[in-house]
Amino acid sequence: MRTLSEKAVIGVVGAGAMGGGIAQLAATRGHPVVLFDSSDDQISKAQIANDKALRRQVDKGQLSETEAHSILKKISFGEDLGAFAPCSLVIEAVVESAKVKQEIFSKLETIVSADCILASNTSSLSIASIASTCKHPERVLGIHFFNPAPVMPLVEIIPGLLSDELTVDASRGLIDSWGKTTVLAKDTPGFIVNRIARPFYSESIRQYEEGIADIATIDWALKEIGGFRMGPFELMDFIGNDVNLKVTESVFESFFYDPRFKPSITQKRIVEARLFGRKTGRGYYEYAPEAAPPAPSKDKKLGTEIFNRVLAMLINEAADAVFLKIATVEDVDLAMTKGVNYPKGLLRWADEIGISTILSRLEALQEEYGEDRYRPNPLLKRMARNKETFYSAA
Numbered sequence: 001m002r003t004l005s006e007k008a009v010i011g012v013v014g015a016g017a018m019g020g021g022i023a024q025l026a027a028t029r030g031h032p033v034v035l036f037d038s039s040d041d042q043i044s045k046a047q048i049a050n051d052k053a054l055r056r057q058v059d060k061g062q063l064s065e066t067e068a069h070s071i072l073k074k075i076s077f078g079e080d081l082g083a084f085a086p087c088s089l090v091i092e093a094v095v096e097s098a099k100v101k102q103e104i105f106s107k108l109e110t111i112v113s114a115d116c117i118l119a120s121n122t123s124s125l126s127i128a129s130i131a132s133t134c135k136h137p138e139r140v141l142g143i144h145f146f147n148p149a150p151v152m153p154l155v156e157i158i159p160g161l162l163s164d165e166l167t168v169d170a171s172r173g174l175i176d177s178w179g180k181t182t183v184l185a186k187d188t189p190g191f192i193v194n195r196i197a198r199p200f201y202s203e204s205i206r207q208y209e210e211g212i213a214d215i216a217t218i219d220w221a222l223k224e225i226g227g228f229r230m231g232p233f234e235l236m237d238f239i240g241n242d243v244n245l246k247v248t249e250s251v252f253e254s255f256f257y258d259p260r261f262k263p264s265i266t267q268k269r270i271v272e273a274r275l276f277g278r279k280t281g282r283g284y285y286e287y288a289p290e291a292a293p294p295a296p297s298k299d300k301k302l303g304t305e306i307f308n309r310v311l312a313m314l315i316n317e318a319a320d321a322v323f324l325k326i327a328t329v330e331d332v333d334l335a336m337t338k339g340v341n342y343p344k345g346l347l348r349w350a351d352e353i354g355i356s357t358i359l360s361r362l363e364a365l366q367e368e369y370g371e372d373r374y375r376p377n378p379l380l381k382r383m384a385r386n387k388e389t390f391y392s393a394a
């Protein structure tokens with residue numbers, strides 16, 4: 001019987017950026033936690049990071065000194081995978097390598113009890129491939145947290161091809177009980193967020209490449225007119241252009257090179273020049289203290305055209321996710337608002353603007369460029385034909 005109580009022992013493999021945060025989150029929710037990393041250095045770093053994060057909460061008056069102390073005491077550090085024997089759920093957050101993850105999952109199966117659930121926090125690998133070397137793939141699933149795990153409200157729950165319902169329900173119930181918003185995603189490249197968000201970057205870069213506007217103006221358009229918290233170029237610099245290119249390439253490859261997901265030469269060159277963004281002091285922008293940020297043109301008409309083009313492409317992806325049953329309408333909108341802070345759910349936005357307006361913007365782009373990248377999703381065509389909306393009370 002696969003259940004996860006509030007006292008369940010939670011295991012976390014990998015104490016990097018994600019694993020350390022997941023361990024802190026589980027301990028904060030009252031679970032005894034076992035954390036293991038193959039590098040002692042990473043364990044020390046995770047201890048320091050968790051200590052700092054909790055101290056900040058104490059300073060802000062969100063936690064008492066005693067509570068912070070007892071949270072830290074709940075996390076024990078394993079010497080090897082054997083430490084996971086008492087766990088009811090083990091969440092793996094090691095390097096993004098199918099081989100390494102498969103090895104860990106196969107070993108874990110020989111250590112944990114038959115009821116223990118095994119989850120991967122992978123961003124880009126398939127749960128099917130990670131579970132493929134397990135004797136009991138029915139207890140394996142994806143639990144995809146966003147960075148930083150203790151803070152970001154969204155968690156994508158991804159059943160593998162062979163996961164059973166008990167595994168999925170128990171895991172989702174537990175993560176919900178931790179105060180997170182969970183959405184259910186099919187085991188497909190990029191799951192919900194990393195799939196649908198691609199055009200935010202790619203269509204912005206494309207417009208920059210065409211000379212429609214400079215980066216400052218495109219960022220301004222998406223923020224001031226679109227209401228996004230950060231512009232695409234600022235955001236890519238923040239995430240790291242190297243990381244962002246990797247995700248783009250991985251999604252493109254996993255979709256068998258569908259032109260909708262094609263990375264751009266601009267992105268590749270900026271990475272080749274090692275202009276990774278904030279972390280290296282320069283990306284699309286310069287971050288030296290004396291560097292003056294470039295001024296946007298603030299031309300409202302131009303800004304609206306830039307924003308409309310990016311939004312139409314984002315809505316096309318969101319519609320595709322619903323069309324191919326990757327997620328429900330509600331989960332798609334929740335994922336983008338809670339996972340990447342979009343100002344509005346994309347499908348709610350589509351209803352407000354009008355499906356036929358979005359469709360005609362996409363058709364105009366496809367007509368102009370003749371590229372498959374702009375092909376409108378069949379769902380939008382059908383909905384426009386039948387005068388339907390995504391939500392009943394649009």
Ligand SMILES: NC(=O)c1ccc[n+]([C@@H]2O[C@H](COP(=O)([O-])OP(=O)(O)OC[C@H]3O[C@@H](n4cnc5c(N)ncnc54)[C@H](O)[C@@H]3O)[C@@H](O)[C@H]2O)c1
Binds near residue numbers: 104123
């Ligand atoms: N960083 C993000 O923004 C983010 C967001 C969501 C999901 N993810 C996913 O989470 C996972 C971890 O990402 P991260 O950013 O924390 O990486 P990271 O590089 O910060 O940490 C990975 C850790 O795994 C450890 N490790 C490597 N091989 C190991 C092994 N065999 N046994 C035990 N530990 C091992 C490393 O020592 C390192 O501490 C990846 O699958 C990634 O795709 C990352």
